[in-house]
Each structure stands twice: as structure tokens, then as C-alpha cells.
Amino acid sequence: MRHIDLSLFSPYEKLFLTDELLSKYAFSLCGGPCPGLIKVENSQMLESVIKCCIAAGFPYKVLGGMTNILISDKGFDGVVILNRKGKISHKELEDGSVWLSAESGAGMAAVVRYCMENGISGMEWAAGLPGTVGGAVCGNAGAFGTEISDIFMFGSMLDEKGCQNHISHENMGYSYRSSILKHQDNNRILLGASFLLGKGDTEEISSRCEEYKERRKSTQPIDEHSLGSVFKNPEGESAGKMIQAAGLKGFSVGKASVSLKHANFIVTEKGVTSADYHRLVCHVQNKVYEQFSVLLEPEIELFGFEVNG
Ligand SMILES: Cc1cc2nc3c(=O)[nH]c(=O)nc-3n(C[C@H](O)[C@H](O)[C@H](O)COP(=O)(O)OP(=O)(O)OC[C@H]3O[C@@H](n4cnc5c(N)ncnc54)[C@H](O)[C@@H]3O)c2cc1C
The missing domain is CATH 3.30.43.10 (Uridine Diphospho-n-acetylenolpyruvylglucosamine Reductase, domain 2)
Structure with a gap:
């Protein structure tokens, strides 16, 4: 080093x-x-x-x-x-729209809470989404049919030379769980983002957030360590269902296991290594390919691994 x-x-x-x-x-x-x-x-x-x-x-x-x-x-x-820290602010317009601005280090949980407390609607789908604004905007995080690209309007970013640029929605190159910030070679860093949301009733917003959190709790191993969904859903398919059908629920490598609750989650325990986790990812890919002739593409970012290693 x-x-x-x-x-x-x-x-x-x-x-x-x-x-x-x-x-x-x-x-x-x-x-x-x-x-x-x-x-x-x-x-x-x-x-x-x-x-x-x-x-x-x-x-x-x-x-x-x-x-x-x-x-x-x-x-x-x-x-x-x-x-992992950042300020959040908002501005209400007369037409009922709300511009919410957040520094990239603000936690998504803090953003959802801020919206709930200030009667701002449009962020409820993100209740229970872990991570930061920077991570969510970079990976176009989404849940329950909404993605962050649906509400991201513009942001400020640093390019690889350290120059600050304005970036608008149109230039983000958004696609399923991806954006131009996701490409490791360009090192563009989001400093802050502005989202277009609307005014809403605090109690209704709060109850929708609770509903989404409950849906997560009932289907995902949220009390365990994981990286969320490991693989992208192939077009018209569910990666989790394919992994389950391949009989892999509960299959382990070292301290990394395919979750019993949701087959597209890999859960880990203290003492796990990245090699355990990565070997399990490759094993799942191979078994699903053998059964369905579909190569599952990782949704998580694999950083510092050999391409086929
Ligand atoms: C229990 C659980 C549930 C989950 N549910 C969902 C879900 O419903 N939907 C979903 O989409 N994801 C989900 N995830 C995955 C994850 O929470 C999201 O992808 C999240 O948005 C990642 O944010 P992060 O801050 O943790 O990013 P990190 O993991 O820290 O980073 C991810 C990538 O973003 C880059 N990055 C981070 N900040 C910046 C920045 N400021 N500028 C440029 N690049 C940056 C990093 O360099 C890295 O390449 C879940 C994860 C868990 C553990």
C-alpha cells in the first residue's frame, strides 16, 4: 500500500x-x-x-x-x-411544487424523514432505502416502481480535474440502476442534488412511508447484513425467483449465504471475506445459467475483482 x-x-x-x-x-x-x-x-x-x-x-x-x-x-x-453527512433544504413554489436540495452525503433516511416532517410528497418510495443521496443518484436507486431519476432534476458535480460542473437530468445517462456517475473510469463526483417534489399531507406521507417500510420488512432480510439485491432482474424476469428455482436459498460459501427470506439477497456474518461473497456470486450465476441459460448481471458494484476471477 x-x-x-x-x-x-x-x-x-x-x-x-x-x-x-x-x-x-x-x-x-x-x-x-x-x-x-x-x-x-x-x-x-x-x-x-x-x-x-x-x-x-x-x-x-x-x-x-x-x-x-x-x-x-x-x-x-x-x-x-x-x-455520510449533508445538509437538506427545500423551497416551496406557489404552484404546489417543492424543490428539495440535498448534499450528496445526506442519508436517504434523513431525506425521507425531512420530507415527512415538512409535508413534502414524492420521496415515500425511498422509505427504508439505505445509503446516501450520492449513492442513490449514482446508481439510480429505485423501489416500488419509482427510481431516483424520476425526481432528480439537476446537481453539481466535480469532474476528474476537480472542476465543478452543473449536471441536469438529461445529461445523467440514466438507465436501470445506472448513470454516468457509475462508470468507475471517469471519477465524476456528485456534490449535491435537487429533486422536484410536491406538497402533501404530513400524516398521509407518514402512513405511506410506514407501508413501504412494512413491505420491505416482510420480504427482505433487513435485520441482517447485505448489499440489497445482488443481481439485476433480467427483462421480464425476477432474479430472485430464478435463484430460488435453482435451489440456492440458504446455500453458503464461508460466512456468506443466499438469504432464506429473499433469494436475491446475500447475507453475511462477522468474519466474512469478500472472496467468500464473490465466490457465492459466481456460483449463483453459474447455477442459474445452467438451469435457465440466463447470465445474471450484478446490480451491486464489484470493486477490485478480476473481471472473470
Ligand atoms: C437492505 C438493503 C435494501 C436495499 N434496497 C434497495 C432498493 O430498494 N433499491 C435500490 O436501488 N437499492 C437498494 N439497496 C442498495 C443500496 O442501498 C442503494 O443502491 C444505495 O443507493 C447505495 O447508496 P450508498 O450511499 O450506500 O452507496 P455506496 O455503496 O457507498 O456506493 C455505491 C457507488 O456509488 C458511488 N458514489 C457514492 N457517493 C457518490 C457521490 N457523491 N458521487 C459519485 N459517486 C458516488 C460509489 O463510489 C460507488 O461506486 C439496498 C441495500 C440494502 C443493504
Whole structure:
């Protein structure tokens, strides 16, 4: 692992943690080491730290809740920037529409709560969605027939040179669980996003949020460690049903198992390795392919793995 010269990150050098294991921060409990990790407090700090990385020539990776990424046991030989805090604000217009703005580190749970408390409707589908605004916008997170791309209007982002740009919905390249921010090679980072929502009745919003949370609770292993749905649903099919039909519910590799509650979830226990998890992903893909001639495509991001390894 490279040496990170912390003096290059003034005034933030004291906030760095060195030689950290990413498994400590990952919802999957998986992930190897990194030489330098910093938790940023807001988008301004995020921008400053990224600019320091660019100036020093250090590779960097911005992570939110780590609820959709499997980092290999090799870890990441660069600076990990954990972006888990952010401000939320809104503006009501006379026509009943509401512009909600959030820094990319704001948790989706905080955004949903904010909407509930302020009588803003249109975000209820995200009740119970883990992770941050940055992760959701990057991966076009969705649930119950709505995706974040349905409400994302524009945002601010940093390009690979550290220049700030405005990005609108049309330029996001949105598709099923993907956007231009998802491509690892371009290192574009979302600083903040604006969503178009509407006014609503606080109690009705709250009861819809509860309903969505209950639906998650009854179908997903939300009390266990996981990365949510592991595979994308093939066109017109359900990945979970195919995995279940292949007899894989409960199948384990080390401390990673196909959930008994929802076959498209892999649940993990303390002591799990990314190699266990990845071997299980490959096993599920092979068995489903043998039975249905369909190659399941991962919805989760596999970071630092050999393409066919
Ligand atoms: C129990 C459970 C249920 C889930 N249910 C759903 C669901 O219903 N629908 C769904 O879509 N997903 C679901 N997920 C997956 C996951 O929660 C979402 O994809 C979430 O939006 C990921 O956000 P995150 O902050 O954790 O992203 P991370 O996992 O931290 O990061 C994912 C990717 O986004 C990038 N990224 C993060 N922040 C930024 C930023 N500011 N700028 C640019 N790139 C960034 C990272 O570099 C990484 O490449 C679920 C997960 C769990 C564990």
C-alpha cells in the first residue's frame, strides 16, 4: 500500500485514519485495507479533499453508506473519502411544487424523514432505502416502481480535474440502476442534488412511508447484513425467483449465504471475506445459467475483482 503524505491535506490531516480496514465501514462487513480514510462533514469539505488528492496524484474513491459496493479483500490503494453527512433544504413554489436540495452525503433516511416532517410528497418510495443521496443518484436507486431519476432534476458535480460542473437530468445517462456517475473510469463526483417534489399531507406521507417500510420488512432480510439485491432482474424476469428455482436459498460459501427470506439477497456474518461473497456470486450465476441459460448481471458494484476471477 502506498504512503499517503498527510501534510498535503492541510487543514484536514488530523482527521485522517491510516491503514484502515474497509470492512469496518461496509454494510456487507466485507472489504480490505486502505492506506488513508477520511470522513467528510459536508460537500465543501468533500470538494477540498478531492482537490488535494488530485493535486497530490493520489487515487481516491468516494463512498456513501457502502450498501451497494463489494470491495475486494485487497482493498483500495488510495484515499477513501467517506461521505455520510449533508445538509437538506427545500423551497416551496406557489404552484404546489417543492424543490428539495440535498448534499450528496445526506442519508436517504434523513431525506425521507425531512420530507415527512415538512409535508413534502414524492420521496415515500425511498422509505427504508439505505445509503446516501450520492449513492442513490449514482446508481439510480429505485423501489416500488419509482427510481431516483424520476425526481432528480439537476446537481453539481466535480469532474476528474476537480472542476465543478452543473449536471441536469438529461445529461445523467440514466438507465436501470445506472448513470454516468457509475462508470468507475471517469471519477465524476456528485456534490449535491435537487429533486422536484410536491406538497402533501404530513400524516398521509407518514402512513405511506410506514407501508413501504412494512413491505420491505416482510420480504427482505433487513435485520441482517447485505448489499440489497445482488443481481439485476433480467427483462421480464425476477432474479430472485430464478435463484430460488435453482435451489440456492440458504446455500453458503464461508460466512456468506443466499438469504432464506429473499433469494436475491446475500447475507453475511462477522468474519466474512469478500472472496467468500464473490465466490457465492459466481456460483449463483453459474447455477442459474445452467438451469435457465440466463447470465445474471450484478446490480451491486464489484470493486477490485478480476473481471472473470
Ligand atoms: C437492505 C438493503 C435494501 C436495499 N434496497 C434497495 C432498493 O430498494 N433499491 C435500490 O436501488 N437499492 C437498494 N439497496 C442498495 C443500496 O442501498 C442503494 O443502491 C444505495 O443507493 C447505495 O447508496 P450508498 O450511499 O450506500 O452507496 P455506496 O455503496 O457507498 O456506493 C455505491 C457507488 O456509488 C458511488 N458514489 C457514492 N457517493 C457518490 C457521490 N457523491 N458521487 C459519485 N459517486 C458516488 C460509489 O463510489 C460507488 O461506486 C439496498 C441495500 C440494502 C443493504
